[in-house]
Amino acid sequence: MTARTKPWLGAVALAWATGPAAAAAASLTLQLTLPDVAAASYYRPYLAAWVEKADDSKAAVTTLAVWYDTRLRDNQGRGWLRNLRTWWRAGGEQLALPVDGVTGATRPVGTHALHFAGATGALATLPAGRYQLAVEVAREQGGRELLRVPFEWGGAANAAQAKGEKELGQVTVNVEP
Known part of the structure; x- marks a missing residue:
């Protein structure tokens, strides 16, 4: 069974x-x-x-994923990324897109799983501490939604979840030390 065929709404682990x-x-x-x-x-x-x-500053630490229309001529899909307002202001505007291992095409309706190994990539230098995983979506002729899920990096295993209202479903957390 693939992630898309699972009947439950998504989860962030x-x-x-x-x-x-x-x-x-x-x-x-x-x-x-x-x-x-x-x-x-x-x-x-x-x-x-x-x-x-996770503090009041909500300062961006690292971008894990950006999905946008990568097939548009002359990289026009990048222009629509400013509709992801919170991410755009937090540092998305400075990214030289596409970024290998971060950017990808938009995805259809369904549940999608992304795995990030801490030993390599964006999380390799993340110090132990309290953080939030922010997920923001925006849709042409549709809505925009932002969810934040708190987590600790460098601690004991734990789980967390949040549920969107319209543009995002549920998000859940599973820890693999």
Whole structure:
């Protein structure tokens, strides 16, 4: 059974191990659902997922995923990314897109899983601490939604979830030290 055929709405799974050295070996799994929205014209949503500090600053730490229409001529799909307003202002505007391992095409309705190994990539240098995983979607002729799921990196295994209202489904966390 693929993630798209699972009947439950998505989940965001985040994981960590003990100590700063072990935190780099942990992994984070993000599962999210793009619900079926009744609309005359449905366009796949653009998405940004990033890690930000859990304090009041909500400062962006690293971008994990950006989905947009990569097939448009002259990279016109990048122009629509500013509709992901929170991510765009938090640092998305400075990214030289496409970024290998981060950017990809938009995805259809259904549940999608993304796995991020802490030993490599964007999480390799993430110090132990409290963070939030932010997921923002925006859809042409549709809505915009932002969810934040708190997590700790470099601690014991735990789980967390959040549920969107229209453009995002449920999000859940599973830790793999």
